[in-house]
Every structure is written in structure tokens, then in C-alpha cells.
Amino acid sequence: MPERSESVAKHIEALHRGFDLWPTLPFHPPALGDARWTEELILSTWVQAQTGRPPASGLEYRVGRSRGGFDCLEFSFLPEDRWLAEEAPIDTSIPLNRRSDGPQPRIEIPVPWYGAGMSFGSISEQVMLARAKAAQRWRTFTCTGEGGYPESLLPYKEHVITQVATGMFGVREETILWAPIVEFKYAQGAKPGLGGHLLGDKVTAAVARMRESLPWVSLFSPFPFHSVYSVEDHKKHLDWIRAIHPQALLSVKVSTPNDVDMVAVGSYYAGAHILHLDGGYGGTGAAPEIAKKNIAMPIELAIPKVHRFLEHEGIRDELVLMASGGIRTAYDLAKAIALGADGVVLGTAELVALGCTRCGNCERGRGCPFGLTTTDPELSLLVDPEWGAERIGKLYASFEFELREILRRLGLSSVRALRGRTDLLRYRRAEGGPDGTA
Amino acid sequence: MLETRVPEEAPLGSERGYRRYHILTRPAPERFPIPPRFRVRVKKHRLVALVFKELLEYRGNLKVALSRPCVYGVFGGPLGGLTPREHLCVGCLRCCVQYPEVVQIQPNPLRKRLGDSYLRPEYVDTLLYEARTGRVPVRGAGWRGAFGGEGWDSMWTDMSEIVRPTRDGIHGREFISTQVDLGEKPGFLRFDARGEPTGPLPRVVSLPLPFLFDAPPPTAPPPLLEVLSEAARRLGTLAILPLPVCLEWGLQGSWVVPVVSEADWGEMERMRWRPQLVELEGWHPGRYAELRRRLEGSVVAVRVPMHADLSAMVQAGVRVFHLCADYHGTSGGRFAAGLLRETHARLVQAGLREEVSLLGSGGVVMAEHVPKAILCGLDAVALDTALWVALQARFEGECRSRREARVEFPSLEPSWGVQRLLNLANSWRDQLLEVLGAMGLREVRRLRGELGRAMFQEELEHEAFADIEGYAG
Ligand code: SF4
Ligand code: SF4
Numbered sequence: 001m002p003e004r005s006e007s008v009a010k011h012i013e014a015l016h017r018g019f020d021l022w023p024t025l026p027f028h029p030p031a032l033g034d035a036r037w038t039e040e041l042i043l044s045t046w047v048q049a050q051t052g053r054p055p056a057s058g059l060e061y062r063v064g065r066s067r068g069g070f071d072c073l074e075f076s077f078l079p080e081d082r083w084l085a086e087e088a089p090i091d092t093s094i095p096l097n098r099r100s101d102g103p104q105p106r107i108e109i110p111v112p113w114y115g116a117g118m119s120f121g122s123i124s125e126q127v128m129l130a131r132a133k134a135a136q137r138w139r140t141f142t143c144t145g146e147g148g149y150p151e152s153l154l155p156y157k158e159h160v161i162t163q164v165a166t167g168m169f170g171v172r173e174e175t176i177l178w179a180p181i182v183e184f185k186y187a188q189g190a191k192p193g194l195g196g197h198l199l200g201d202k203v204t205a206a207v208a209r210m211r212e213s214l215p216w217v218s219l220f221s222p223f224p225f226h227s228v229y230s231v232e233d234h235k236k237h238l239d240w241i242r243a244i245h246p247q248a249l250l251s252v253k254v255s256t257p258n259d260v261d262m263v264a265v266g267s268y269y270a271g272a273h274i275l276h277l278d279g280g281y282g283g284t285g286a287a288p289e290i291a292k293k294n295i296a297m298p299i300e301l302a303i304p305k306v307h308r309f310l311e312h313e314g315i316r317d318e319l320v321l322m323a324s325g326g327i328r329t330a331y332d333l334a335k336a337i338a339l340g341a342d343g344v345v346l347g348t349a350e351l352v353a354l355g356c357t358r359c360g361n362c363e364r365g366r367g368c369p370f371g372l373t374t375t376d377p378e379l380s381l382l383v384d385p386e387w388g389a390e391r392i393g394k395l396y397a398s399f400e401f402e403l404r405e406i407l408r409r410l411g412l413s414s415v416r417a418l419r420g421r422t423d424l425l426r427y428r429r430a431e432g433g434p435d436g437t438a
Numbered sequence: 439m440l441e442t443r444v445p446e447e448a449p450l451g452s453e454r455g456y457r458r459y460h461i462l463t464r465p466a467p468e469r470f471p472i473p474p475r476f477r478v479r480v481k482k483h484r485l486v487a488l489v490f491k492e493l494l495e496y497r498g499n500l501k502v503a504l505s506r507p508c509v510y511g512v513f514g515g516p517l518g519g520l521t522p523r524e525h526l527c528v529g530c531l532r533c534c535v536q537y538p539e540v541v542q543i544q545p546n547p548l549r550k551r552l553g554d555s556y557l558r559p560e561y562v563d564t565l566l567y568e569a570r571t572g573r574v575p576v577r578g579a580g581w582r583g584a585f586g587g588e589g590w591d592s593m594w595t596d597m598s599e600i601v602r603p604t605r606d607g608i609h610g611r612e613f614i615s616t617q618v619d620l621g622e623k624p625g626f627l628r629f630d631a632r633g634e635p636t637g638p639l640p641r642v643v644s645l646p647l648p649f650l651f652d653a654p655p656p657t658a659p660p661p662l663l664e665v666l667s668e669a670a671r672r673l674g675t676l677a678i679l680p681l682p683v684c685l686e687w688g689l690q691g692s693w694v695v696p697v698v699s700e701a702d703w704g705e706m707e708r709m710r711w712r713p714q715l716v717e718l719e720g721w722h723p724g725r726y727a728e729l730r731r732r733l734e735g736s737v738v739a740v741r742v743p744m745h746a747d748l749s750a751m752v753q754a755g756v757r758v759f760h761l762c763a764d765y766h767g768t769s770g771g772r773f774a775a776g777l778l779r780e781t782h783a784r785l786v787q788a789g790l791r792e793e794v795s796l797l798g799s800g801g802v803v804m805a806e807h808v809p810k811a812i813l814c815g816l817d818a819v820a821l822d823t824a825l826w827v828a829l830q831a832r833f834e835g836e837c838r839s840r841r842e843a844r845v846e847f848p849s850l851e852p853s854w855g856v857q858r859l860l861n862l863a864n865s866w867r868d869q870l871l872e873v874l875g876a877m878g879l880r881e882v883r884r885l886r887g888e889l890g891r892a893m894f895q896e897e898l899e900h901e902a903f904a905d906i907e908g909y910a911g
Binding site: 005006007010011014015017018019021022025029030031032034035036037066067068069071072073076186187192194254255257258259260263280281282283284285286287288289290291292293294295296297298300301303304305325326339348355356357358359360361362363364365366368369370373379422423425426427428429 | 476492496499501502505507508509510528529530531532534535536537538542543544545564574575576577578579580581582583584585586587594595596597598599805806810869872873875876890891893895898899901902903905906907908909910
């Protein structure tokens with residue numbers, strides 16, 4: 001990796017100071033935030049990434065102002081005298097292999113989340129490393145995304161999921177063999193029905209080498225897998241991975257169409273261990289605005305649909321349901337589980353922990369000015385992998401703390417007991433203007 | 439006659455032989471300044487102090503001391519941060535994260551005043567981008583807006599996970615047709631003993647795009663009329679204009695759709711061209727029959743409010759309707775989506791849906807509204823306010839009522855205006871291809887009324903949340 005200049009060091013120092021300072025100021029940056037990720041959610045994520053705890057200053061850290069979904073759900077906590085004791089043991093682990101067939105190992109993660117696929121090229125290698133280090137420390141996973149597997153991740157390979165997507169960029173036999181979990185990305189929530197899209201400016205020589213393509217030429221992943229026109233074809237794909245790496249768990253990442261419940265059942269019969277549902281409102285890479293907002297349903301609506309259908313089919317306890325696409329806070333993740341998911345997959349929240357302001361300029365010019373979604377050699381240096389791992393780890397610590405608090409107040413000693421407990425939720429209709437403002 | 443004429447170019451699709459439909463886009467930057475998105479407020483004395491402090495800290499190393507956080511050149515002018523170049527600011531906030539005591543970035547309140555409560559400022563931004571570039575708006579970082587909402591925002595379109603034999607849009611592999619047919623399409627044909635058709639024959643106008651241009655308000659300046667007409671001609675679509683306006687400004691051609699009202703009936707004598715489509719304003723059975731007789735070969739549509747009951751007109755043989763909502767998409771106090779679904783369903787129940795064409799207008803202001811309106815039952819959409827915003831018109835107050843809306847049109851340079859509308863059309867068509875491609879539909883005609891491929895917030899929420907305390911549906 002290139003060396004930092006004195007200018008870069010100056011900016012890193014000023015940025016770190018800013019991340020710490022802003023949440024403590026009596027006013028918020030007026031241009032920060034949006035209805036989903038409000039300024040308070042962004043600032044409170046920075047606090048959590050700094051301290052490992054939710055803010056005590058009154059900053060909102062649980063919900064945004066999107067006027068629907070998670071932002072209209074809240075937990076019906078027990079009266080305080082029925083909460084579990086503070087020292088009571090609470091299990092936040094989940095299994096990732098619940099199938100009763102097959103030789104694959106029974107992998108468990110101690111927290112009900114792992115990191116989403118973000119490809120080399122769409123984010124910098126430094127950010128990938130930061131995520132991998134955090135995943136290793138927390139004994140959970142991160143995912144390569146579809147841009148290949150940089151060898152710098154190899155020390156963390158027990159905690160890295162290899163993604164196989166339609167473009168097959170950088171997919172080789174060894175990258176499959178390195179991974180305890182292989183994820184097939186059929187679709188992604190931010191651009192359902194459309195392939196991945198990496199603009200030429202980000203395809204540096206290193207990215208092109210990794211993806212086995214040409215530098216500075218835009219890359220489009222096709223959609224869909226052109227060898228998959230049926231559930232049988234889908235099974236053929238999973239069998240192909242199984243033949244190469246029989247021990248790997250298989251995850252299938254899909255978007256949220258009308259028939260997402262049927263897709264889930266099809267994936268189960270094809271042999272998937274994990275169904276990763278990616279709702280429409282998340283996403284870290286570039287996507288057409290029309291796709292983000294309009295195509296496919298938000299994750300809050302897809303989870304119960306799939307959970308109930310799997311129950312109805314009698315296979316709910318054989319398939320792990322991981323949800324993503326707009327999980328911003330510990331409360332979102334707990335609500336996703338109460339709606340029927342086993343766990344969640346985090347993407348944007350990790351980037352916000354590293355300083356993302358959600359400005360949406362990831363694809364403009366040299367890429368992210370904070371060094372996150374960029375391959376610019378100088379900008380990438382703004383994120384030191386060790387600093388990044390620390391920030392993501394602290395965010396995880398805060399999420400774990402909050403999840404334990406939620407479970408304690410619900411009288412549950414295991415996160416597994418929260419799954420599908422919609423009776424513990426309450427719906428509160430939003431008031432105010434279109435973005436929730438008064 | 440209009441004095442300034444747009445240089446004519448051949449309309450799309452007029453070439454001999456097969457040519458794939460393609461809209462030629464060219465950059466067409468705004469002609470009138472738009473307020474920058476952000477205001478960059480620099481405390482100048484603090485900036486100077488900061489530079490001095492850093493000069494000391496970095497031992498006079500100017501390169502380090504003057505290295506600024508903005509990578510977009512806002513502080514790259516001759517005087518750096520003392521005269522920030524606001525128009526370059528993209529609101530990334532890196533500068534104010536690093537130096538909160540020196541610089542603040544604020545959303546520009548002037549920008550927030552663009553549009554109105556329906557055509558919101560962010561829609562204006564999008565339309566300007568589309569008209570400027572002809573491209574599909576792409577951004578990072580996921581969806582930033584509300585969960586769902588009112589009107590078109592309360593529905594999502596479906597996608598197909600694996601079984602998806604078509605693809606167009608950005609990859610351009612397989613062809614997805616955006617052609618629609620408007621007209622009278624009898625359910626079957628009758629022939630006599632010699633094999634000659636005896637019954638009514640189809641009268642159909644085929645358009646390469648499922649959108650047309652609707653009539654602008656009476657305050658529209660003549661160059662706007664010319665721009666609408668010429669852009670429609672080049673796109674191979676239609677421009678709807680009041681008959682007296684067509685006559686006064688010499689806007690004639692098969693692509694011009696005259697709207698004939700009872701009051702203008704006398705003007706019919708002066709009509710010298712054969713339109714493909716003509717609209718009768720309101721329902722007048724006698725006038726309808728006369729129009730059909732006079733303009734044999736033209737498709738005759740009846741223009742009525744979107745909430746109108748069509749049954750008497752259908753019974754009287756009308757087969758093409760232009761259903762008009764106000765500019766906020768409501769008619770008779772209800773939003774277009776629900777009204778269209780009901781009208782479509784009634785025609786399906788009557789077994790007439792395939793014979794009837796529904797054109798709709800009002801409230802379709804974003805690219806995604808086109809497929810949503812078609813999903814609800816329209817065959818094609820007539821565009822209005824979105825076109826004017828693309829041409830940098832400004833609303834004075836709420837632009838809702840078709841009669842009372844006050845729209846300030848800028849002085850137009852016609853060829854610039856035509857290019858802006860071509861760009862907008864291309865962007866919207868490409869976005870339509872994205873939506874159709876995601877669904878696996880090979881043609882937009884199959885989208886019409888295909889409610890199984892639409893997802894409504896109310897229904898999905900009911901399914902997901904019905905058993906949750908406090909959810910009242
Ligand atoms: S460009 Fe903006 S939205 Fe994208 S990662 Fe960077 S800070 Fe976040
Ligand atoms: S907000 Fe970003 S683009 Fe705007 S001046 Fe600051 S650094 Fe530059």
C-alpha cells in the first residue's frame with residue numbers, strides 16, 4: 001500500500017477529530033442526513049463507533065424518520081420489575097447451518113449479524129481489510145462482494161464469505177476453497193433485477209487485475225445468471241460449488257419480489273443453508289435512483305412473508321434467514337428478527353461507522369471523499385485498516401449491548417427466542433410531514 | 439405562424455428499412471442559472487487563522503498547510519476558501535466534518551423553493567439532470583427518502599429473480615419494445631362471402647414510446663408550443679394542443695393532436711391537416727359522431743375527467759379516452775392510481791379492455807410514474823408539468839388546477855428546448871427499460887393493468903403487520 005504523505009496525515013487527524021467532535025456540538029450539520037438515515041442516526045453511529053455504547057446525550061440512535069417500516073415499529077417491553085436481571089446470561093449467538101442433511105460444519109456466530117458483500121473496486125482494499133479484521137475479532141463474517149478476493153484478506157479467511165455473482169469477477173477455484181461460506185448473489189436490493197455496475201473511473205489496474213478485466217473500462221454484471229432459468233438450474237449452481245468445496249455453507253442472496261416466498265422455498269430445496277434477503281432500501285454502491293426506490297419491496301415487508309411461508313411449508317427450522325437492505329441500528333436488527341429473520345447483514349451501518357455521511361457521491365469523480373467507496377490511491381489512505389476495524393468493532397459492541405438490553409427488557413434469554421415474535425412489537429403510525437418533520 | 443422555426447430533423451423511425459429506435463441525446467445545459475444545491479459558509483477570519491496555525495505546525499510547508507479537504511474544487515479558486523465556488527459543492531460534508539469551526543454547508547433554501555408540494559424540489563433536481571444529460575440518474579448509498587407514501591409512492595414494481603429471458607437497458611442485448619397502440623381495436627373482424635371485411639376495422643396509432651405531450655396552459659408562449667410539436671415529431675410521438683392554438687401558430691402535422699371543444703367547433707373548417715389522433719373535449723355524442731365522420735381515418739378520443747364514468751360513452755362506441763387528472767394527479771378528490779385501477783377493472787369485467795385505449799394525464803412527473811400508471815391500467819401517458827420543468831419553467835404557488843395554475847415560462851431557444859425534451863424522453867425510456875427488464879417483460883404493452891406485477895404498500899403492510907398491536911390498516 002502507498003505511503004501516507006504529511007498532507008494525508010493532516011486530513012486523517014482532522015477527520016478523526018471531526019467524527020468525535022460533531023456528536024458533542026449543540027447543533028448538527030444542517031446538510032447532514034435524510035429521512036432514512038437522519039442526522040441523529042449518523043452522529044449516534046459515530047458515537048457508537050467511538051465509544052462502543054449508544055450515546056447518552058439524548059441523540060436518537062434507534063429510529064429514523066422514514067414514516068414506515070422499522071421507523072413505525074417499537075417493542076412492547078415488559079414492566080421493569082419483570083426484566084431479566086442485568087447479570088442474567090443472554091445468548092446472542094445464532095447458527096448458520098440448520099439443515100439436518102449434509103456434511104457441512106455447524107457454524108455459529110456469537111452475534112446475529114455479519115458484514116454484507118462490498119466488492120473490491122466499489123470499496124477500497126483498506127476498507128475491506130478493516131471489515132475483515134473486525135469480523136475476525138467478533139468471530140463473525142464479512143463478504144468479498146463480487147469483485148474478487150484480495151490476497152491481503154487471506155489471514156482472515158475463516159471469516160470471509162466468497163461471493164459468486166453473475167459477472168463471476170475474480171471467482172476462482174481457490175477463492176471458493178478459501179471460504180467457509182459461499183454466497184450466490186442472484187440479485188441485490190438496491191438494484192433488483194439489474195446487475196452490478198462499476199464505473200470505469202474506479203476500475204484501476206489493481207481492480208482490473210483482480211476482476212480479470214481491462215483497466216478504466218466500466219464493468220456491468222449481467223442480470224440474471226444466464227445459466228439459471230429454473231429452480232433446477234439453481235440447484236445445479238449450488239451443486240457446482242458443493243463439488244468444489246463440500247464443506248462450504250451455501251448462501252443465496254436474493255432481492256424481494258412479489259414471489260420472494262416461493263424463491264425461498266426453491267432455494268431451500270436447491271440445498272441452500274442461508275437465504276439472504278436483501279430489501280430495496282439499502283445498498284452501498286451506485287444504483288439507478290428509479291431502482292432503489294421503486295423496484296421490489298422493503299425488507300420489513302418481505303421478512304414476515306418469507307418467514308411465514310417457510311413455516312407453512314414446514315422447513316422454517318432448516319433454513320437460516322438473514323435480512324439486509326436498510327438495517328441501520330440495533331433496534332432495526334432486533335425488529336428484523338422479531339419479524340421473522342434469524343439475523344441480519346450489515347453494510348451501510350459499517351460505512352457510517354467509518355465516517356460515511358450518506359452524501360451519495362460514491363461514483364462521482366475520484367470516488368468517496370472519505371476514502372470509503374473509492375479506489376483512488378490517495379483517498380483510500382484516509383482509512384487505516386486498524387482504525388477502521390476498531391470503529392466497526394466498537395459499533396458491534398454497542399449493537400450487542402443494545403440487543404442484550406432489548407432482550408432483557410422483553411424477558412428473553414436468547415436472541416433465538418425473539419425470532420418471529422411479532423406479538424412483542426407495536427405499530428405506531430408516523431405523524432408530520434412527508435419526511436416525518438413536524 | 440411562428441417566426442422562429444426549429445431546424446427540422448427527420449423524425450425517429452422514419453428511415454427506410456429496420457432501425458432500432460434510438461433517441462439522439464446531446465448535452466443541453468441549463469440556460470438560466472439554477473441556485474446551487476448547497477451554500478458554503480466559510481468563517482474567513484478563522485480560515486486565515488487556521489492557515490497560519492498550520493503553517494507553523496508544518497514548519498512553513500505550504501503544500502501541507504494549503505492542502506484542503508474538498509476534492510471537488512470548491513476551494514480551488516484563486517483565493518481558495520475565501521471565495522468558495524458554491525456551484526461545485528456536492529454536499530459531501532468532508533470540509534465541515536474536518537473543520538466545523540471554519541466551514542458550514544447548508545442546503546440552499548432557494549433550491550427548496552423550486553416546484554411545488556407535489557412536484558417537489560428533489561423531483562425538479564432529477565428532471566433538470568435528465569433534461570440536461572439524457573441519462574439515467576445514478577447515485578450511491580441506497581434510498582434516502584420515505585418508506586412509502588401517498589400516490590405513486592405507495593406502490594412498488596415487481597422484479598423477477600431468476601426466470602428472466604429478456605434484458606435491455608444498460609446492456610442492450612435483447613430488445614424490449616416500448617411501442618404502444620392507441621385506437622379502436624375491434625375484438626374480431628367480420629368478412630363477407632368474398633372475403634372482404636364488412637365490420638369495423640381497427641383504427642390504430644402506434645407510438646414508439648408510451649408517452650405523449652399534453653397541452654400546456656393558455657399562458658404558454660408560442661416557442662413552447664413549437665418545441666412541444668417539434669420534439670413530438672422527432673420522437674415519433676404526439677403533441678396534444680388546443681385546436682385554436684394549432685391554427686393560430688400554424689402547428690400542423692400528423693403528430694399534432696388537436697383538442698376540439700364545443701366552443702371551438704366553428705374552427706374545424708380551418709383545419710387543413712389530417713391528424714392521427716384528435717381529441718374531443720368532454721362528452722357530446724353528436725359532436726363525437728360528426729368528428730368521426732369528418733376525420734375518417736383519424737382516431738377520435740374523448741377527453742374527460744379521470745373520475746368520469748365511461749360506461750355511457752363506451753356503450754355509444756367510444757374506444758379511446760384521455761382521462762385527465764389535475765396536475766397533482768387527483769380527480770374528483772381521489773388519486774389517479776385508484777381511479778385507473780377501477781376503470782381498468784370495469785373494462786376487463788365488461789370484456790372490452792382489449793378494444794379500448796386509455797390515455798391519462800396529470801400527476802405523472804417522474805420516470806417511475808409512467809410504468810406505475812401503466813400498471814394501474816393506462817395504455818399511455820400524456821406528460822405535462824414535468825416537460826415544463828425540464829424547460830426551466832417555474833411555478834407560481836401550487837401548480838395543481840389545470841385552469842388556474844400559474845406557470846412562468848422562460849424565453850425559450852427552440853432547438854435547446856427540443857433537445858431538452860429529447861434528453862428527458864431518452865432518460866425516461868431507459869428507466870422504463872430498467873423497470874421492464876427487471877420484471878422480465880419484453881414489451882410495455884404487457885405491463886398494462888398487470889397488477890400481479892405491482893405491489894401496493896397498503897396490501898403488503900396489511901399482510902406483514904396485521905397481527906401487530908396498533909396496526910390499523
Ligand atoms: S461518497 Fe458519500 S455516501 Fe458514498 S461512501 Fe462516501 S460518504 Fe458515504
Ligand atoms: S461539502 Fe464537500 S463538496 Fe462541498 S465544499 Fe465541502 S468538501 Fe467540498
